[in-house]
Amino acid sequence: MALEHAILVSLLEKPGSGYELARRFERSIGYFWTATHQQIYRVLKRMENDGWVDVRDVPQQGRPDKKEYSVADLGRAALSSWLQDPIEPESVRHDLAVKIRGAAFDDPAVLTREVERHRQAHRDRLAHYRAGETRDFPGPEASTAAPGAPLDAERELQHVVLRGGIAYEQMMIDWLDDVLATLARFGPSR
Amino acid sequence: MALEHAILVSLLEKPGSGYELARRFERSIGYFWTATHQQIYRVLKRMENDGWVDVRDVPQQGRPDKKEYSVADLGRAALSSWLQDPIEPESVRHDLAVKIRGAAFDDPAVLTREVERHRQAHRDRLAHYRAGETRDFPGPEASTAAPGAPLDAERELQHVVLRGGIAYEQMMIDWLDDVLATLARFGPSR
DNA sequence: GGTTGCTATGCAACGAGTTGCATAGCAGGA
DNA sequence: TCCTGCTATGCAACTCGTTGCATAGCAACC
Numbered sequence: 315m316a317l318e319h320a321i322l323v324s325l326l327e328k329p330g331s332g333y334e335l336a337r338r339f340e341r342s343i344g345y346f347w348t349a350t351h352q353q354i355y356r357v358l359k360r361m362e363n364d365g366w367v368d369v370r371d372v373p374q375q376g377r378p379d380k381k382e383y384s385v386a387d388l389g390r391a392a393l394s395s396w397l398q399d400p401i402e403p404e405s406v407r408h409d410l411a412v413k414i415r416g417a418a419f420d421d422p423a424v425l426t427r428e429v430e431r432h433r434q435a436h437r438d439r440l441a442h443y444r445a446g447e448t449r450d451f452p453g454p455e456a457s458t459a460a461p462g463a464p465l466d467a468e469r470e471l472q473h474v475v476l477r478g479g480i481a482y483e484q485m486m487i488d489w490l491d492d493v494l495a496t497l498a499r500f501g502p503s504r
Numbered sequence: 505m506a507l508e509h510a511i512l513v514s515l516l517e518k519p520g521s522g523y524e525l526a527r528r529f530e531r532s533i534g535y536f537w538t539a540t541h542q543q544i545y546r547v548l549k550r551m552e553n554d555g556w557v558d559v560r561d562v563p564q565q566g567r568p569d570k571k572e573y574s575v576a577d578l579g580r581a582a583l584s585s586w587l588q589d590p591i592e593p594e595s596v597r598h599d600l601a602v603k604i605r606g607a608a609f610d611d612p613a614v615l616t617r618e619v620e621r622h623r624q625a626h627r628d629r630l631a632h633y634r635a636g637e638t639r640d641f642p643g644p645e646a647s648t649a650a651p652g653a654p655l656d657a658e659r660e661l662q663h664v665v666l667r668g669g670i671a672y673e674q675m676m677i678d679w680l681d682d683v684l685a686t687l688a689r690f691g692p693s694r
Numbered sequence: 695g696g697t698t699g700c701t702a703t704g705c706a707a708c709g710a711g712t713t714g715c716a717t718a719g720c721a722g723g724a
Numbered sequence: 725t726c727c728t729g730c731t732a733t734g735c736a737a738c739t740c741g742t743t744g745c746a747t748a749g750c751a752a753c754c
Contacts, residue, residue, distance in 0.1 A: 522704095523702050523703075541703080545702095545704060546704090549704095564702095567700085567702075
């Protein structure tokens with residue numbers, strides 16, 4: 315499992331509350347790891363008990379107080395240990411692929427609409443990622459302007475992960491086009 | 505959830521025992537949906553109770569008896585209903601992406617080795633898929649040789665799903681190359 | 695004869711993830 | 725004033741998936 319590790323990475327990049335973490339899991343981190351606020355609060359509590367994170371009560375004006383979490387030494391050690399630990403290449407879970415094979419035993423027209431919906435969703439995500447890239451990583455080598463600062467690594471790694479998300483969405487769009495073309499080939503004849 | 509639906513599709517393609525299903529989930533179906541034999545047996549039992557599948561005791565020589573499952577009318581209806589039901593485009597879970605962003609706070613050399621391992625695993629899978637494609641789908645239009653038989657749809661859909669697996673592995677390999685190049689750029693300077 | 699290994703099925707316990715619900719302060723608009 | 729909506733946190737119940745273990749028949753090999 316890696317939710318606690320994803321939280322550690324996010325808190326290292328910037329300390330924050332459970333609520334803020336939940337926000338981030340809808341944005342950048344959420345591109346490759348989803349989590350609801352429930353999971354986050356639960357895991358944060360456990361991490362606090364284990365001494366992985368420090369908590370600080372932050373009063374706010376105009377809104378409820380928040381608990382700001384930051385990574386403690388034990389948490390850093392735990393993350394480091396996990397990073398050393400090899401993981402298995404993840405196995406995929408594609409509901410849509412099940413549906414596509416299942417369409418052989420049902421109405422393909424329904425599947426066509428479903429695939430079109432998914433393609434649109436992936437198009438939207440791709441546009442969203444590209445906008446984020448333009449906003450956060452402008453200019454070809456602008457990121458290496460500062461000479462050898464360690465912050466560069468953080469940014470470059472964030473960028474390469476984002477490029478992964480873009481490549482994934484592009485691949486999905488292309489493949490769904492292939493699926494639609496395949497459906498069109500034998501769909502009308504029925 | 506779609507494990508029961510994946511099982512239904514697999515049983516429609518060909519009836520079989522829980523053990524045989526587990527085998528298939530290590531092969532073709534497993535390309536896009538993983539399941540252990542435990543899950544399969546548990547779900548099969550539930551599906552049997554719900555009348556989704558029929559069971560038949562098959563004595564075998566030289567090996568233990570098996571229970572052969574096939575899809576009942578109720579199961580077919582359940583699958584059909586699920587196929588009609590729109591699903592959300594799946595959210596990704598990439599441990600490796602978490603690790604990559606985490607590498608900014610740890611030794612990047614360790615990550616380099618990890619990424620190389622994963623790239624090799626994806627290369628292996630890609631080779632495996634391509635071999636399966638050559639074996640099961642030879643010739644450009646050989647599949648459409650039989651005139652308009654419904655079996656064509658089944659094969660074509662299996663093929664397009666396999667092409668999706670191939671596209672995914674190829675994309676991952678390209679991206680991991682990108683990751684390695686990025687790591688090489690600032691890795692040595694530390 | 696004992697060990698290993700494959701087919702074939704299953705229980706029990708645990709951990710992770712989802713869903714529904716609850717609380718509470720405060721802001722802004724109808 | 726009431727309703728909606730956002731910040732902020734949390735409980736409880738449930739489902740799903742993983743892991744370890746157990747059983748049992750039979751084949752092949754040393």
